[in-house]
Amino acid sequence: MPPPTFTPGARHRHRKPKQFGPGARRALVLAMAVPVTSAVLAAPSAFAADEKTTATTPEATPDTNESLNSADQAIAANLNTRVVDERLGGNVSGVVLDAKSDGTVWDHNGATALMPASNTKLATATAALTVLGPNHRFQTKAVYGDGTLTLVGGGDRTLTSADLAEMTKDAVAGLKAAGRTSVKVAVDDSLFPEPTLAPGWNDGYYLDSVAPVRALVVDGHAVTDTSIDAGQVFAKQLATHGITVDGDVTRRTEEVTDVPVARHKSAKLSDIVHHMIKVSDNNAAETLLRMTALRAGQPATFEGGTAVVRDVLSRRYGVSLENFEMYDGSGLSRANRIPARTLAEILDLLTEKRYEHRLRSIRDGLPVAGEAGSTLGPEWGRFDDANSSCAVGKVHAKTGTLTGATALSGLTQGKDGRWKVFSFVENGSTANGNAIKDAMDGLAATVNGCWT
Known part of the structure; x- marks a missing residue:
């Protein structure tokens, strides 16, 4: 049977200071204006x-x-x-x-x-x-500079290879318009620091329960380095469009002089x-x-x-x-x-x-x-x-x-x-x-x- 429709009630009358024990009630909601x-x-x-x-x-x-x-x-x-x-x-x-x-x-x-x-x-x-x-939507982008196409992670855990394929099309169009048919590929996941274990975690959680937390991942791949993995997927897609990728995927931090060539926005946070x-x-x-x-x-x-x-x-x-x-x-x-x-x-x-x-x-x-x-x-x-x-x-x-x-x-x-x-x-x-x-x-x- 379908679940009953849930309709939030009117604003609650009050939030009295909460007392633990008999007759407990919710705490007073504090000032909403505090950023x-x-x-x-x-x-x-x-x-x-x-x-x-x-x-x-x-x-x-x-x-x-x-x-x-x-x-x-x-x-x-x-x-x-x-x-x-x-x-x-x-x-x-x-x-x-x-x-x-x-x-x-x-x-x-x-x-x-x-x-x-x-x-x-x-x-x-x-x-x-x-x-x-x-x-809110999370953004992944590709930028070009110094002969390198850099995939920049923006914390989108929902990024798929299909999304990356659309970005690849835009990036290739820009490269070919500039007369370039070969590039190096790098990833920038500097939005997050190097992954660590949380207190109460152990190494056994990787990769079964959770992957090391990085700012770039594609298709939710459960691998140790999701950023390099995403860069490798990107590089393969570039190759299918006739772009030669020089060398292995590396890490690189985006420069202010880099030119944006593609971007993808996630679904809404909700x-x-x-x-x-x-x-x-x-x-x-x-x-x-x-x-x-x-x-x-x-x-x-x-x-x-x-x-x-x-x-x-x-x-x-x-x-x-x-x-x-x-x-x-x-x-x-x-x-x-x-x-x-x-x-x-x-x-x-x-x-x-x-x-x-x-x-x-x-x-x-x-x-x-x-x-x-x-x-x-x-x-x-x-x-x-x-x-x-x-x-x-x-x-x-x-x-x-x-x-x-x-x-x-x-x-x-x-x-x-x-x-x-x-x-x-x-x-x-x-x-x-x-x-x-x-x-x-x-x-x-x-x-x-x-x-x-």
Whole structure:
């Protein structure tokens, strides 16, 4: 069945200072006028070990549910029972908010910071769309100077060989008009510094989970040097048009005297974010983190990017960063620690009309339970058991999976017709991975109200 249409509500009445514990509500949105580029950005905190969680006093379910309607009371009661499912282990954080009122429906250790895996991408996407804007496009260009045709990377992870072929046609036309039939080919990926590992990464991530982060790549090739690889593709295409390429592809920095001969612009950032969230693209996330940092006047590094994310979330939106530790853009870092409540607060922004234009691609990109081709598709065994299958088409959520960490955070329309924002994160369960996901899907089905 098709998912219900999501329409953001009117601007929320207020954002009261958030109190952790019973009756918690969202933080006050701080002044929107503060430019990210001029903010004083705080550095990330020290490296966290794999076993580390930032724990707070365990929280009980809010109040006695006297302020909740009957549907929310049922959600809270059922979650209290189901969160102790042995498949989830004993280290679970969870929060459910009512999108219209900002009220807390349920909270179980919601301020405890756990490893969020790819739920980290929600923070990365929010910052990228805010700093760069949803209509931003990334540019790749070719310039000519000193007998060399240089392909200049602009942080477009979506560049394809077909795009490069169109650039090649323009470049060849310019070369032949100038009477040149041979050139050297170089690449300029100096927009980003030399790739490094983020805290919490290991060499085993290359090239299976992520490629070294560079400013130039074609067809998403998973190779160690994506820039030289792109230059080689470019050189081969030049050769098919009768241009002789002298020597191997090298690195070169664009000079101010170089003449532009071709350029390509990516799709809008909103489209890139939509895809990144839908399939949980690690490479796209890490590239966006760097491009966001550059636009905000920070270095194109893990540290620069995560500092901007923190600034955007806290200063621009009033999202709580208590116990928040972020070291990369993709969520691959095993040092990341984000409370379920913070993830829920980020998602709650998607329910506000005033942010719809800016952040809508995150909301629309959330995988839908049972949606083939997404991380909640049947090919991943999601929402396919007796308890959760009722929620197919009804739950929109970002997944997160690392060894020892599973997360599911998103939106669903409850039985009362009101949209609920939820986040569930577990760390350290020893159960089978599929069993953990089934238990998580069951929690989401509980919030939807179809599993009663």
